[in-house]
Amino acid sequence: MLLKTLSEARGVSGNEAAIREILLPAVEPFIDEHRVDALGNLICLRKARRERVAGGSERVLVAAHMDEIGLIITDINSDGSLRYAKVGGIDDRTLLSKQVLVGEKAVPGVIGFRPIHLIGRGGLEKKADISQTVVDIGASSKESAARLVQVGDYVTFRTGFEVLAEDGLRCAKGKAFDDRVGCAVLVEALQGDYAFDLYAVFTTQEEVGLRGARVAGYRINPDIAIALEGTVCDDLPKEKDADVTPVTQLGHGPAVSYRDSSVICDKNLVRLITETAAAEGIPWQYRRSAVGGTDAGALHLVREGVRAAVISVPCRYIHAPVSMVSLNDFDNAVRLVKAVLTHLEGGLEA
Numbered sequence: 001m002l003l004k005t006l007s008e009a010r011g012v013s014g015n016e017a018a019i020r021e022i023l024l025p026a027v028e029p030f031i032d033e034h035r036v037d038a039l040g041n042l043i044c045l046r047k048a049r050r051e052r053v054a055g056g057s058e059r060v061l062v063a064a065h066m067d068e069i070g071l072i073i074t075d076i077n078s079d080g081s082l083r084y085a086k087v088g089g090i091d092d093r094t095l096l097s098k099q100v101l102v103g104e105k106a107v108p109g110v111i112g113f114r115p116i117h118l119i120g121r122g123g124l125e126k127k128a129d130i131s132q133t134v135v136d137i138g139a140s141s142k143e144s145a146a147r148l149v150q151v152g153d154y155v156t157f158r159t160g161f162e163v164l165a166e167d168g169l170r171c172a173k174g175k176a177f178d179d180r181v182g183c184a185v186l187v188e189a190l191q192g193d194y195a196f197d198l199y200a201v202f203t204t205q206e207e208v209g210l211r212g213a214r215v216a217g218y219r220i221n222p223d224i225a226i227a228l229e230g231t232v233c234d235d236l237p238k239e240k241d242a243d244v245t246p247v248t249q250l251g252h253g254p255a256v257s258y259r260d261s262s263v264i265c266d267k268n269l270v271r272l273i274t275e276t277a278a279a280e281g282i283p284w285q286y287r288r289s290a291v292g293g294t295d296a297g298a299l300h301l302v303r304e305g306v307r308a309a310v311i312s313v314p315c316r317y318i319h320a321p322v323s324m325v326s327l328n329d330f331d332n333a334v335r336l337v338k339a340v341l342t343h344l345e346g347g348l349e350a
């Protein structure tokens, strides 16, 4: 299963080569050309398979980012433990007591935390201070650690993909669903026949500022751009008096954004997406929050501006060592993206 392979692969921002190496053979049978640019974006072109409709789109760019949040080694201590920094937005509390893999050699390690016996009265109420934590690979000296790890090595969480309860929701747990779900949806969407040139762009460095998308968008200069994402899902019980409207809910279908912190989506493109979902009987939901940015934020601002939107698969516990998706939402996202691309052939109302 491609989603499992992508989820378990290791590709923190700036180090996406392993993800490219999985994606390229997966898309190669369906594309006419590809290139890897200076920032590591994998840009794939599937040329129009049917005659272009007058007034229809010419070049459509669909993006999904390959990078995941993680850590980077900043120093090796004299006792062989490793100092680290976060790459991308991570809540410190989710790092405690996690298993990780370090560097190209995938050296196993843990981010240990002081046992409850030693925290003392009142200590449990305090916010965890991750500056007191290290990545512990079990090395006994700086020299022995340095044989395995170097400063600048990336650290990923050690989380296996697994399909959980085989009930109606078809939940799966794993890491990096943000945005390997988007990558897997894009591989499926590439297999449709459309009346425009489809540029499937697997972008880099989204989690540190939408960087890959910016240069890829400039090169392609598309009429329309759609970012595919794994997005916030907060449908579990909340504290009393909290705002009870979730951003998205698992199993309610792909989420359609009308805005996020990086973009106000093109009104007519959003309408085309939601009307397509209704016409095809595909469940969908709005993404009911503006928190977080997406590659659409970079893509809509290239050159003279690009009409852009975002379609997402809801992910519980996003930006953490483990997250969860519904494979139903995944399948419906594939259906929706393919149907939207087909409907885009007729062009978009100005």
Ligand SMILES: [Zn+2]
Pocket: 065, 178, 179, 206, 229, 230
């Ligand atoms: Zn993302």
